[in-house]
Amino acid sequence: MNYRFSISTVVLAVLFLAGCQAPGPFLPQDTTKYTIENTEKFVLMDRPTQISVSCTGLQERVNADGRIEVVANVKNRENRRIQVQIRCVFKDEQHVSTGDETPWQTLILGESATEAVHFTAMNNLARNYTISVRQAR
Numbered sequence: 001m002n003y004r005f006s007i008s009t010v011v012l013a014v015l016f017l018a019g020c021q022a023p024g025p026f027l028p029q030d031t032t033k034y035t036i037e038n039t040e041k042f043v044l045m046d047r048p049t050q051i052s053v054s055c056t057g058l059q060e061r062v063n064a065d066g067r068i069e070v071v072a073n074v075k076n077r078e079n080r081r082i083q084v085q086i087r088c089v090f091k092d093e094q095h096v097s098t099g100d101e102t103p104w105q106t107l108i109l110g111e112s113a114t115e116a117v118h119f120t121a122m123n124n125l126a127r128n129y130t131i132s133v134r135q136a137r
Contacts, residue, residue, distance in 0.1 A: 041058060041128070041129060041130055041131060042055040042058065042072065042130075042131050042133070043130055043131065043132045043133070044133050044134075045132055045133060045134035045135075046134055046135050048135045049084055049133050049134060049135055051077070051078075052076060052077055052078045052082050052084075053074060053075065053076065053077065053082075053084060053109075053133055054074075054075045054077055055072055055073060055074060055075070055131075056073040056074075056075050056114055057072075057073045058070065058071070058072050058073070058131070059071045060129075063120070065124065066124030067120055067121045067122070067123065067124050067126070068090065068120070068121045068126045068127065068129065069118070069119070069120045069121075070088060070118070070119045070120075070129055070131070071116050071117070071118050071119075072086075072088075072116070072117045072119070072131050073114055073115070073116055074086065074107060074109065074114065074115050074116075074117055074133065075109075075112075075113070075114040076109035076110065076111065076112060076113050076114070077112070078111065078112070079111045079112060080111050081108065081109065081110050081111055082108075082109050083106060083107070083108050083109075083136040084106075084107050084109070084133050084134065084135060084136055085104040085105065085106055085107070085133070085134050085135070085136050085137065086104070086105055086107050086117055086131065086132070086133045086134075087101065087102045087103060087104045087105065087131070087132055088101070088102045088119035088129050088130070088131050088132075089101045089102075089129060089130050089132070090121045090122075090125075090126035090128070090129050091126060091127070091128040091129060091130065092125055092126065092127055092128070093127045093128065095128050098121075098123065098125045098126050100121050100122045100123060100125070100126060102119055104134075105117075106136055107133075117131075119131070
């Protein structure tokens with residue numbers, strides 16, 4: 001009886017330990033602690049990009065000639081390389097398009113990488129903007 005109890009205890013211990021895995025590397029956590037005000041101008045156009053992409057910050061400044069310049073920090077939340085398209089639509093004070101839209105450009109993000117993407121308005125009418133990201137076509 002004691003022998004049977006020992007074998008079943010060993011078998012249960014082996015099965016329990018076989019199901020356990022050591023934790024692997026941890027992916028960086030997303031945070032909006034410092035960027036919650038800025039990221040509302042960043043729009044993810046489809047479900048795959050909503051899962052895979054985030055914006056860790058937007059910086060904007062007005063050049064000496066009055067044109068707005070924007071830098072978006074785009075982060076790949078996946079542990080694989082992804083390819084997306086990104087563009088910026090510049091808008092006036094009432095959030096109406098000024099007709100100044102950048103063409104879609106392809107952005108390749110390595111696994112868990114963050115890239116800075118720069119946009120500059122073509123005229124000095126722009127005061128606001130929306131950056132759009134979609135799955136690459």
